[in-house]
Amino acid sequence: MHIPVLTIDGPSGAGKGTVSRLVAKKLGWNYLDSGSIYRSLAIALLKQSIDLTNEAEIINVAKAMMLEFECGDELVVKLNGEDITAQLALESTGNIASIVAALPAVRQVLLQKQKDFRQLPGLVADGRDMGTVVFPDAENKVFLTASAVKRAERRYKQLIEKGIDANLIDLTNEIEERDRRDMERKAAPLAMASDALYIDSSEMTINAVIEEVLNLIH
Numbered sequence: 516m517h518i519p520v521l522t523i524d525g526p527s528g529a530g531k532g533t534v535s536r537l538v539a540k541k542l543g544w545n546y547l548d549s550g551s552i553y554r555s556l557a558i559a560l561l562k563q564s565i566d567l568t569n570e571a572e573i574i575n576v577a578k579a580m581m582l583e584f585e586c587g588d589e590l591v592v593k594l595n596g597e598d599i600t601a602q603l604a605l606e607s608t609g610n611i612a613s614i615v616a617a618l619p620a621v622r623q624v625l626l627q628k629q630k631d632f633r634q635l636p637g638l639v640a641d642g643r644d645m646g647t648v649v650f651p652d653a654e655n656k657v658f659l660t661a662s663a664v665k666r667a668e669r670r671y672k673q674l675i676e677k678g679i680d681a682n683l684i685d686l687t688n689e690i691e692e693r694d695r696r697d698m699e700r701k702a703a704p705l706a707m708a709s710d711a712l713y714i715d716s717s718e719m720t721i722n723a724v725i726e727e728v729l730n731l732i733h
């Protein structure tokens with residue numbers, strides 16, 4: 516049975532999460548936030564005080580991780596039965612996620628966990644390599660980006676709304692550093708699939724982006 520997939524890749528803070536969630540809701544499709552899988556691994560590593568240079572241990576933790584996703588209005592993620600949703604959004608979690616996401620063996624271990632989300636009636640998958648590596652056969656692909664300054668401003672607003680302390684200059688620096696790490700790594704670097712639609716959301720509202728994505732599907 517063929518299950519349709521829409522992939523939405525791009526750098527952090529481009530609006531992928533919001534757009535993907537709302538498009539999935541409109542279509543009645545499942546939603547994969549692949550970054551949350553890498554972020555969950557980061558939390559598991561912190562909880563077990565694993566040395567981030569110990570690749571063998573990192574892989575063991577990735578293999579043993581039991582993840583549950585509850586997709587309501589907000590995504591709730593449980594790691595080995597414990598609700599880790601609050602820690603997922605932290606910038607420090609994203610930074611550790613991007614360090615371990617550069618390891619090819621880690622990506623290999625987490626590949627099947629991501630493919631498992633492809634269920635009827637369809638899937639919206641958000642990440643860095645959804646259209647290039649995880650679902651290369653997806654019929655609809657989007658590469659969503661925005662300037663680093665705009666992305667930092669959006670992240671700042673999101674964090675403040677969640678009651679998390681943030682500093683705009685630090686955020687811009689962290690976003691640029693994370694972009695560099697994600698684009699320069701050898702394993703599944705952040706890159707636009709050749710058959711993806713490019714959308715720069717710097718000067719667009721979320722609704723305008725959603726409309727453009729839905730037009731692609733219909």
Ligand code: C5P
Pocket residue numbers: 527528549550551553554609612613614616617641642643644645693697
């Ligand atoms: O998208 P999000 O900010 O939650 O992702 C956190 C980190 O996880 C990214 O900076 C990236 O290094 C990694 N990631 C990845 N591949 C994906 C999704 C996320 O390498 N498909």
